[in-house]
Each structure stands twice: as structure tokens, then as C-alpha cells.
Amino acid sequence: MVTIRLFCAAGMSTSLLVNKMKDAASKRGIEADIAAFPEGQMDQHLNGVNVALLGPQVGYTLSKAKQICEPKNIPVEVIPMVDYGMMNGEKVLDFALNLIK
DSSP: OEEEEEEESSSSHHHHHHHHHHHHHHHHTOOEEEEEEEGGGGGGSOTTOSEEEEOGGGGGGHHHHHHHHGGGTOOEEEOOHHHHHTTOHHHHHHHHHHHHO
């Protein structure tokens, strides 16, 4: 089971991407727990997480996110703007899985 958390401004637009990522994982037979939360709640949603992703609209918070995630050995990066804009669940899932390795 891979646990992926996406953090964005309010958690709304990212929920569509979460569904597309879940579909992509399901098609590949990957057991995945994927959910989105507001960026301001990051510290509350990291238990058991393998990777944290930031929506491009909150990419400016990456250094703060690293301060929260790195002590817990959780990789954190900003979702590439093109993949986010296209709501490309396959590519964002690949991006997340590559960060875990």
C-alpha cells in the first residue's frame, strides 16, 4: 500500500486529480491511499505517508513543507504545472512513485 497526500490551496481542484490518480493506480493493480488536503493542514495529515505533493498554486510553500516532511523522511515536491493543469493522473502518479524510490 502506497500512501500519497496532495496539498493545495483549498483541496477542491486537487480532488479531481486525486480521482484520476486512483483510477491510474487501480488500472495498474497498485494499492494506493490517495487524498487531498489544504496546505495549511499538512502537519496533521502525514502519519504513514510515503510521499507528499504540493499543488503548483502553493509551490511557494515548498521550503516550509520540506521542514515539516524531511524530519519524517517523507519526500515532498511540487506537482509539475503541465501535469496538474491537464489533470494527468497517470503522470502525477508516476511522479509520486518515483519520489518514493
